[in-house]
Amino acid sequence: MSRFERIRGRLRRAYQSGRESARAGRVAPREAPEETAVASPATPGPAAPAAATTAAGQPPSALHASTTSRDDADVPHALRIAAAWSWRLIAIGIVAWGLLKIVGTIRIVIIPLAIALLLSALLAPAVGWLLRVRFPRSLATGVVLVGGLAAVVATLTLVVNQFIQGVPELSEKSSQGVRQIQDWLKTGPLHVSDNQINHYIDEAQTWITGNSKTFTSGALSATATLAEVLTGTILVLFATFFFLRDGNKIWRFLVRLLPVAARWKVDDAGRAAWSTLGAYVRATVLVAFIDAVGIGIFLVIFDVPFAFALAALVFLGAFIPIVGAALSGGVAVLVALVDSGPVTALIILGAVIGVQQVEGHVLQPLIMGRAVAIHPLAVIIGIAAGVVLAGIVGALVAVPLIAVLNTAIRRLAARTVPDTPPDAVVVAAQAP
Structure with missing residues (x-):
């Protein structure tokens, strides 16, 4: 046997001996019998376990897995959970407030x-x-x-x-x-x-x-x-x-x-969100065009002035869902009232309401589909928040932002493994 092989054998035996010692150390505390001796001033010994102590003749309160001291155990579990949620929400609120201040500063x-x-x-x-x-x-x-x-x-x-x-x-x-x-x-x-x-x-x-x-x-x-x-x-x-x-x-x-472990997941969520944004914008343009044409036809038929300009206003207003086309249609009703009287104004109002109903119940579900479907309450809240934060532009951007975040968060929360990016380089391990 060569000298190198003897050294390798000694190293292997030392490694196996160390593993057996570590395994015995982990098993020994579980199998050791509990100490039952009681400490006294004359014969000091191991202290009694925490479970055996009493306070004023009352049994001790059990420590929860989430507590680190007896004081925490005295606080009700529901209150501990509420406090934990509270300080985390306060931290998130402070971060969100800081982000809003930064966005407000560089809104231009x-x-x-x-x-x-x-x-x-x-x-x-x-x-x-x-x-x-x-x-x-x-x-x-x-x-x-x-x-x-x-x-x-x-x-x-x-x-x-x-x-x-x-x-x-x-x-x-x-x-x-x-x-x-x-x-x-x-x-x-x-x-x-x-x-x-x-x-x-x-x-x-x-x-x-x-x-x-x-x-x-x-x-x-x-x-x-x-x-x-x-x-x-x-x-x-x-x-x-x-x-x-x-x-x-x-x-x-x-x-x-980003960290390597998060890149594929974020890339998958980002590309899905971009697809949602593209679908939303194209569908909104098509719906806005149909709204403008529908209301514009009634304006031309009843010889209301500024028919093309009002139709263009309806087209731009339709980019703000639910409220945009209604407000721009209200301008058309006012012009019809001033120019042609209340009867024509009522007819134009009926046309605006009819076009809005067709848009909400037929066009948007048919064109946008389920991929960008957002609850109306979320739309209204998003538009209101956008108006408060950034005015008309905020109302314009709020709904597509909600649609993008909805898709991205859903994709990030999914447990499926995203597809391999087309530009990824996979390095195979070589056989020993």
């Missing part, structure tokens, strides 16, 4: 990025189609972005031109409507005199004069808001371009920042 960046994500989800299929036709990625992204921007500019131009052409006529009819209201106040059940009407008009003028500073400060804030809008628009265009061109690379870079 967050809001354009959120809008860019929505536009990217809407335009991504067009970019994919051009890529399949062998367009370079940058060229395909530029063509789609410029085409979408041209469509928006053309629509806004038509709306502005129609407003410019129809405002004089609408102003004249509005004056007639005001005179009709004054006649009704004098000859109707209220019997308001001319002096009272003039008094109310003077009070209104006095109030406007007294609040001129408020209006001036509002105009200054509007100027600042206009600067923010211009800055945000430029950021939206740049962010949309790079999201469309390099979105997959950006996502993979973000996933690589």
Whole structure:
């Protein structure tokens, strides 16, 4: 036997001896008999176990597995659980409050990025189609972005031109409507005199004069808001371009920042959430287009002014579910009331309500399907929270954000193993 083999044999015996000693040490405490000796001042011995101690003649309270001392055991179990939940919820609330403060501070960046994500989800299929036709990625992204921007500019131009052409006529009819209201106040059940009407008009003028500073400060804030809008628009265009061109690379870079064990799960949840966002945005555009066409047809039939502009307003309002199209339809009803009277206004109101019912009960379930189905209560709460936090843009972004979070959380909570990413490199272990 060589010297090397003797050394290896000694090491193996030492390793086996150590394992047997460790195993015997684990088994010995379980098999050792309990000490029953009682300690006394004359013959000191082991102390009595905790279970044998008594306090004031009462049996001791059993320690729960979650307690670390006798004081914890004296607190009711339900109160301990409530306290544990309370401090955890307080910690989560503090973190959420901090995040909201950060988002509020940099909202001029967050809001354009959120809008860019929505536009990217809407335009991504067009970019994919051009890529399949062998367009370079940058060229395909530029063509789609410029085409979408041209469509928006053309629509806004038509709306502005129609407003410019129809405002004089609408102003004249509005004056007639005001005179009709004054006649009704004098000859109707209220019997308001001319002096009272003039008094109310003077009070209104006095109030406007007294609040001129408020209006001036509002105009200054509007100027600042206009600067923010211009800055945000430029950021939206740049962010949309790079999201469309390099979105997959950006996502993979973000996933690589996570621990290795969490990458596949997060990647799977993120791609599922992106699919949900794309489906939601495209379905919302289709539903909004159908709403605008349906209400616009009634506006054209009854010769309501600004038919195209009001239809465009309905289209934009439909991006805010449940309340958006209703509010924009209310504007159409008011214009019809001023221009054509109460009968036409009631007909337009019926058309708006009918289109809303068809949208809610037929179009959205049929087009959006179960993948992006959200309970109406969650929609209303999300819109209200979005309005409080970020105004109109918050209401626009709230519902798709809820849909994305719903899909991502469901996928993360699922116990299924996600599919292997197509770019994953699997290294096989070599045989010894």
